[in-house]
Amino acid sequence: MRLKLCNIVPGEEHPVTSKMCFHMVQPKGIFHFLIVSGIAIMLAACNAAKAPQKPGKVRLAKIVVDSAQLENYKTLLKEEIEASIAKEAGVLTLYAVFEKERPTHLTILEIYATEEAYQAHLKTTHFLKYKNGTAHMVRELELVETDPLVPELKIK
Amino acid sequence: MRLKLCNIVPGEEHPVTSKMCFHMVQPKGIFHFLIVSGIAIMLAACNAAKAPQKPGKVRLAKIVVDSAQLENYKTLLKEEIEASIAKEAGVLTLYAVFEKERPTHLTILEIYATEEAYQAHLKTTHFLKYKNGTAHMVRELELVETDPLVPELKIK
Numbered sequence: 001m002r003l004k005l006c007n008i009v010p011g012e013e014h015p016v017t018s019k020m021c022f023h024m025v026q027p028k029g030i031f032h033f034l035i036v037s038g039i040a041i042m043l044a045a046c047n048a049a050k051a052p053q054k055p056g057k058v059r060l061a062k063i064v065v066d067s068a069q070l071e072n073y074k075t076l077l078k079e080e081i082e083a084s085i086a087k088e089a090g091v092l093t094l095y096a097v098f099e100k101e102r103p104t105h106l107t108i109l110e111i112y113a114t115e116e117a118y119q120a121h122l123k124t125t126h127f128l129k130y131k132n133g134t135a136h137m138v139r140e141l142e143l144v145e146t147d148p149l150v151p152e153l154k155i156k
Numbered sequence: 157m158r159l160k161l162c163n164i165v166p167g168e169e170h171p172v173t174s175k176m177c178f179h180m181v182q183p184k185g186i187f188h189f190l191i192v193s194g195i196a197i198m199l200a201a202c203n204a205a206k207a208p209q210k211p212g213k214v215r216l217a218k219i220v221v222d223s224a225q226l227e228n229y230k231t232l233l234k235e236e237i238e239a240s241i242a243k244e245a246g247v248l249t250l251y252a253v254f255e256k257e258r259p260t261h262l263t264i265l266e267i268y269a270t271e272e273a274y275q276a277h278l279k280t281t282h283f284l285k286y287k288n289g290t291a292h293m294v295r296e297l298e299l300v301e302t303d304p305l306v307p308e309l310k311i312k
Contacts, residue, residue: 027273053219060263078305085309093311095265097214097302107216107302109251111186111311134222146253146263153241154311155249 021137047117054151055092056114062142065104074098080130088124093155111148119140210307211248212270218298221260225293230254236286244280246273249311260295266302 065073077096084091090113100106110117121127221229233252240247246269255261268274276281 060253060255064183069177074305081306081309085312089312093309095309095311096305097216098305100301100303103303106305107263108254126282145256147256147259149230149252149254149262151239153237153249153251155251155309156199156241156247 024083044123055111055148057110057112057118058148058151059110059112060144061104061108061137062140062144063108063142064108066139067104069134070104073134073137076130078138080126083126084121084124087126088117088121090114093108095155098115122135181242183257184216212265212303213268213274214302214307215264215265215266215268216300216303217264218300218304219262219264219294219295220296221262222293223260225290226260232286232289236282239282240277240280243282244273244277247277250312251288 081094081096085093092111092113093109094111095109097107099107112121236249237252240250248267248269249265250267251265253263253265255263268277
């Protein structure tokens with residue numbers, strides 16, 4: 001919408017108000033475009049964050065820990081999980097659960113975007129710190145490759 | 157910003173242009189308020205969807221299925237998982253994985269918002285359909301209560 005404040009030549013004085021006349025071009029079109037674009041981008045970003053992502057590697061790690069080292073082990077594992085999730089886009093989850101009746105037995109549901117993301121994960125300093133730091137605490141380790149039934153499922 | 161098109165009484169003719177004068181009050185303040193409010197609400201909704209939720213019940217279901225019934229079993233389990241996730245706010249995930257080397261062995265990471273949500277889940281028609289429909293297909297079932305290490309962790 002173009003809006004003229006008066007109908008005389010821009011730059012001349014208004015005959016009644018003695019104020020300088022000018023054309024005021026309201027950039028509403030651009031403004032609306034920017035607003036609508038901004039909203040669209042935000043919604044897209046919001047949806048992208050929720051969009052189903054079919055993972056390339058889903059695994060169970062079944063681990064038995066030395067009971068004398070359980071708390072130390074948990075501290076190191078928690079640190080490693082939090083660093084992996086925060087720093088590695090390809091690590092989709094490392095959901096670790098300890099059995100209530102056998103607290104030294106844990107299972108980790110490991111979901112990686114791709115095999116490459118997993119291979120990169122193995123080389124990170126936070127993973128190596130965990131791996132080397134807990135080597136003497138781990139009594140048993142079984143890595144079980146799996147096929148997820150609903151691969152894109154999330155945790156609400 | 158209030159913008160007067162001319163400085164004479166609204167409703168009278170402009171002395172030069174002979175056009176009707178009027179005050180045009182641009183509702184920019186309201187417009188901006190609505191835009192900013194809208195953006196804030198969208199961001200809040202987006203963040204709420206991602207907000208960490210500490211679950212009240214986290215369990216592993218370890219199941220062995222009759223190999224002759226595996227595909228039928230998968231069909232019924234998938235239907236039950238998708239219905240539970242869609243219809244029950246308190247069912248946070250039912251992430252089922254089948255072992256590649258022993259395809260009849262599966263583990264389900266079950267996360268419920270609360271014990272009450274789990275009890276309600278047991279009474280739903282979709283759960284009962286799965287339970288009754290697969291009873292003759294399940295060879296072994298072990299339900300393992302667990303303590304998650306990072307309870308609020310999600311799947312990206």
